[in-house]
Amino acid sequence: MGSRWWAVLWLGLFPMRGAATASPGSDASAPSEPTRSGSSLARLEVTTLALLPRSGGDEAEGFVQLEPTLILDGGPEFGLNLGAPVRLRAWDGAGSVRREDWDSLSDWGQLVRGLKLGSNSAPVGIWFGALESYSLLSAHLVRRYSNRSNPDYHPAGVFLTATLGPLYTQAFASDVLGARLMGAEVALDVQHVLFDLPREPGRYTLAFSTVHDWGRAGGRAPAVTLAHLDGTAVVVVRPGFEAHLLAGWGGRPGESGAWGAVVGAGADALTPTLDLRLRLEMRRQHGGFRQGYFGPDYELARFRAAGLEGFPLAKALFPDGYSAYGEVEVGWDASRYGGLSRHLKLSLGAEAFSWGRFDVDGRVAVQLFARSLEVAVKGLGAGMGQPGARYLGSAEVRWRFLGGKLYAMGTGGTLLFPTPEGTLRPGAFASVGLGVDNAR
Template sequence: MALCLSPLFAWSTLILDGGPEFGLNLGAPVRLRPWGEDTGFVRKQDWDSLSDFGQVVRGLKLGSNNAPVGVWFGALESYSLLSAHLVRRYSNRSNPDYHPAGGFLTGTLGPFYTQAFASDVLGARLMGAEVALDLEHVLFGQPHEPGRYTLALSAVHDWGKAGGRASSVTLAHLDGTAVVVVRPGFEAHLLAGWGGRPGEGSAWGAVVGAGADAVTPTLDLRLRLEVRRQQGGFRQGFFGPDYELARFKAAGPEGVPLAGAHFPDGYSVYGEAEVGWDAVRYGGLSKHLKLSLSAEAFSWGRVDVDGRVALQLFARSLEVAVKGLGMGMGQAGAHYLGAAEARWRFLGGKLYALGAGGTLLFPTSEGTLRPGAFASAGLGVDSAR
């Protein structure tokens, strides 16, 4: 077990807020490691590649959701690519020694809506795009409510040449979605899709499901339930929350990289819930409760769970967040990760104390995952002009 002590002794931040069309957030933590294989106090693994310098960009926004084109750069946390049947709840920072800046671009042109992303804008890694066609727009002209009936095609490729070399892999997926219930503050939809690995006809998967979105002044709720079929090693959500670790060693008894791992043929049931609740009509991102949970149970005994919850207490002075990940539960070689963070604001909210801790998995040159842990504590101040 490796212990990585990570006091954030230098985390100055520059934030520029240009309204809904522009935003910039620069800053990076400097993590100490007083003992171990490193020489010096600063962890050399945090800055030993070009991709690691991407962590300086904590967020860069150009355009907005309502603009014809929008661009965002920074860390990808629980990122999903539109229909999310290839990339779902993906994090590009789950490898503790790899800190890239990712980015995605959104664009609208007539009946087409597209999103393209890169997990590392400074290295040849995970890249993909999804293009959605508004069928109602094509058949009957521009609709009053766009996006009710869509057909989408997505493709994702991992070049495997940054963040540690690994096998390249390509997946594609076709999706159809129909919104079947529309009420003030509520929508329900049905979906179906099929995907596979180009060039490997025996590797394919199918999915059917339903989802619902509810929005009120104090509640934001999103639910999804799917039944899936996997064949020949393909699976939905291939690029998932532990992908940056699984690309070196997949969860399961085989102990091989995900690109070459045997994934049994079978069925699964997938459910996902995202809840944001606030006691008042607060329009910002900060809420009294934020919950995100997903679970998938396979017909052959495996269970995957990924979740995080954050609470604000005592007039928003205290924020507590907990997250956990279990991949391959119910079989040998499962991946488990957990972390917790607490932030206490005082002196009118300008000054805060921060503490965090959790477990890590470090990829090694031998193709294994070395378990570790981290702990950090510090003080910070928010100042804006």
């Protein structure tokens, strides 16, 4: 149950793009060539960064960005990734640091990109750092969530995994330095309870999860609490393949009539060259509850949900109805490398609602020409098919030369900046620069 979560940890410790996406709130989830146990990696990137308004009344901002990184690989029980972008203004107030990057206690969390204590085989494991595309176990409350979607909010999150007899637990907080999103899920191995320790743990589980947003860091927003009950049965187990069925029910405590139900199926396949994960669900939403409430758009939707109403997500009207949700994650490597550095990594989630709305988010990263060229694209569409739909996207290209020690990079995309009035100010970013490291 926990193996994929420890794989996710290393995505933060060894980012393929070196957390180089220059935009505030950048995505640093794709992996690089991992270092060997007991080794280290040092990196420095120097880029120009332009923040561009997409509406009148604002002026473009220019920066010189310095981004040092230090990675220590202590083996399966320890890993550390330190570093943060420092943005120095290039004209008005030249030389001064961008204030919005460091104006709250939570922003200092960005200095720790990743800290891993423990391993997949340990009874307890802890991870600190950026949460990118994070899902809480069954993922019916927290799915594909990022705590860095707000360009001016850079917290360090934490999650803890623990195993005790038939119980498997995961607890998380999106901000270790502020009162924000917190939750936990406890899964009970039913077969273990009834028939002692099974040969294949986790085949039949019951799980309960609850998540609360205090709304007091990264900007004030309404508090909200959700809870969910899930059952999962693994019905097919083959070498390198597993299929399961699931069902669940959830609601918003204290909100009468706010509930939802879900049924679905999933499959995982693992070979020396391919890592594939599929899931398909049919959902029912009622009274404002929805599965995946804390999703990829949440750090923006908590101020203003997609649509024309202009309300934060906790107060927005969400029609009763049904939806179909699908998710696919693919990692492929032609050279049977077997690690997290892949020639192709694809992650895509989409949900279609019976009343005409469509949501999608995804990211794809490819490595070409003996891994010298890296291209990464990600995008999000929320509320498509309805007035007031929200779109965000970015792309990055990185080319290594001179034996791979030096690389050139360029990136660009769109942003939304929350304002004190609760609105979202549209913007864009573009960046070019050079980096050097000892990865090869």
